[in-house]
């Protein structure tokens with residue numbers, strides 16, 4: 001039976017994980033690309049051998065996972081390095097996402113994909129809905145700084161490596177605004193509204209399919 005699939009995306013710190021935690025209250029399967037990426041690059045992860053052979057021992061931590069701080073600096077200062085690392089990790093993420101999709105039991109599936117718009121050609125026919133978590137750039141910087149202690153310049157380098165707010169909004173089927181001043185209650189109510197809509201669409205798809 002065909003599954004109803006929603007892709008949730010947004011810039012760094014926009015609130016994708018926060019939004020996905022709201023949907024996790026209901027019977028929805030959440031597949032988190034960032035979490036898969038962390039697993040693949042953690043100690044003993046499937047990407048570690050390739051990362052070591054391309055980027056050397058400095059790229060590996062004492063615990064035998066990827067040295068994230070070392071790679072973060074390289075990746076966001078050099079687009080060539082970014083593409084090399086993505087070429088290792090993204091196909092493995094796709095494999096894991098396909099496996100998790102096959103065993104999904106929720107009423108529909110939500111994919112939390114930070115770089116969805118950057119790879120829109122890969123996802124546009126796969127997903128039924130593209131939902132953008134939208135946030136002002138200034139607020140993204142504040143949130144990521146508060147969470148990570150990175151400098152404004154370091155956060156801006158990450159933002160510049162991503163699609164722009166306008167590029168995301170241009171392909172959005174739905175938008176969840178989660179910028180400055182949005183409360184948890186407002187977010188919860190918007191998420192519930194979308195959940196009811198997607199549940200209906202998922203039911204329609206399962207009847208027609």
Ligand SMILES: CC(C)(COP(=O)(O)OP(=O)(O)OC[C@H]1O[C@@H](n2cnc3c(N)ncnc32)[C@H](O)[C@@H]1O)[C@@H](O)C(=O)NCCC(=O)NCCS
Pocket residue numbers: 011012013033034037041068071072075082085086089093114115158161162
């Ligand atoms: C660059 C790395 C080492 C930084 O690690 P770090 O622990 O600091 O960040 P983390 O992995 O938690 O990612 C945080 C956020 O950074 C942004 N980000 C990560 N990778 C990228 C990228 N290649 N391009 C643009 N933004 C990115 C996303 O918004 C992501 O949600 C790491 O993100 C990585 O291995 N990236 C390559 C894999 C990838 O593309 N992941 C993102 C999509 S799943």
Ligand SMILES: Nc1ncnc2c1ncn2[C@@H]1O[C@H](COP(=O)(O)OP(=O)(O)OP(=O)(O)O)[C@@H](O)[C@H]1O
Pocket residue numbers: 010011012013014015016017018019034114143144147178179181182183184187
């Ligand atoms: N409406 C909000 N008001 C205040 N803080 C918020 C709001 N939404 C999210 N945050 C905070 O902002 C930070 C980033 O949120 P979250 O981790 O959900 O973003 P993300 O888009 O998943 O980030 P990343 O791309 O880095 O994975 C978190 O510390 C979160 O608690």
